Amino acid sequence: MKIPNDSIAEVYAAAADVYRGRISKDDAVERLVRDFPLNPTSVSHMITNLDGMLKGKTPKRAMNVFTWKYFLSHILEDFGQDVFETALRSFEQHVDYHETSKAKPSTDHSMRDLLARFRKDFAIVEPTDSAGEATDTIYPDDIEDPASVLVEGALQRITVNRYERDPVARQKCIEHYGAACIVCGFDFEKRYGAIGAGFIHVHHLVDISSIGGRYQVDPVRDLRPVCPNCHAMLHQERPTMSIESLKQHMAINMSGDREMIADVNEV
Known part of the structure; x- marks a missing residue:
């Protein structure tokens, strides 16, 4: 019994809750089978697949293209870019596994095409080190519409840390x-007046890559x-530079500026 596409959202939501520890897998399967006409074995396999994707393991149970696409898209939205990239690598491992485990190996072009589309459309643009080529670094700052941003005339999808954007x-x-x-x-209000009142970016102290999905943000402990x-400078390093380190950089630079000014005045 195939799971209808219009039920995939419910299965994904339940699987995500299992991963976050909000509900047991058995309870999730029981609830889905009770509320929807779903096959318990298929539901169980899909929950296992999502858990494996989020943990970077190879999901071995087959799912249709629609389901893989839905899972990957919502992993990106719900867990962030780093977890999404882990899930995408897991999906690639899944495709490789099923191609090599068949009695007569063959390429599943629909899965390969989906993998290629996600790599192209949803990966963050990385700066290039090639000589003579322009570099564009996209920082996780407060973008009004994080789903789409125009970069040099081309529409690209980028993501930001969901914790930083939680209102x-x-x-x-x-x-x-x-x-x-x-x-x-x-202080933007002191500098620009009323139009700057309340304007500020909010920075997460810990990289999302070290957080994963099992996490609840504390606005006082985790955000600044x-x-x-300064937000851009904090993200000049990976993992993210600490606020204390950036303050030290500023202090050293300001000290050098004062010495230069003193030398000029003595001339």
Whole structure:
């Protein structure tokens, strides 16, 4: 019995809850079978596949193209770019596994095409080191519409840290720390007046790659308000530079500037 496409959203949501530890796999299967006309074995296999994708394991149970596409798209939206890339590698391992495990190996072009489309359309654009080529670095700052941004005339999809964009977490962070940059102290309202009131980026102290899916953000412990410039500098390193390190960079640079000014004045 095949699972109809219009039930995939329910299966995915339940599987994600299992991964997050909100419900047991058995309870999820029982609920789905009770509420929808679904085959318990197929549901169980799909839940196992999602868990494997999120953990970077090779999912070995077959699913149709629609289901793989739905899972990958929503992993990107719900768990972020790093987890998505892990899931995409798992999907590639799944495709390889089924091609090599058949009695007569053959390429499943529909799966390969899906893999290629996700690589092209959903991966973050990385800067190139090639000589003579332009580089574009996209930082996880507050973009009004994170789903689409025009970069040099081309529509590209990028993602940002969901924790940084959670409006409730963001507001609680700002209520606690204020809207001035925690690194350099810049305050948009003081500089620009009313139009700058409350404007600030919110930075996550820990890279999402080290968090994974089992995580609930604490706005005071995990987030800090930073100006766009400092936010970009924090993401100049991987893993993300600490706020204390960036302050040290600023202090050293400012000390050098003062020495230069003193030398000029002595001339």
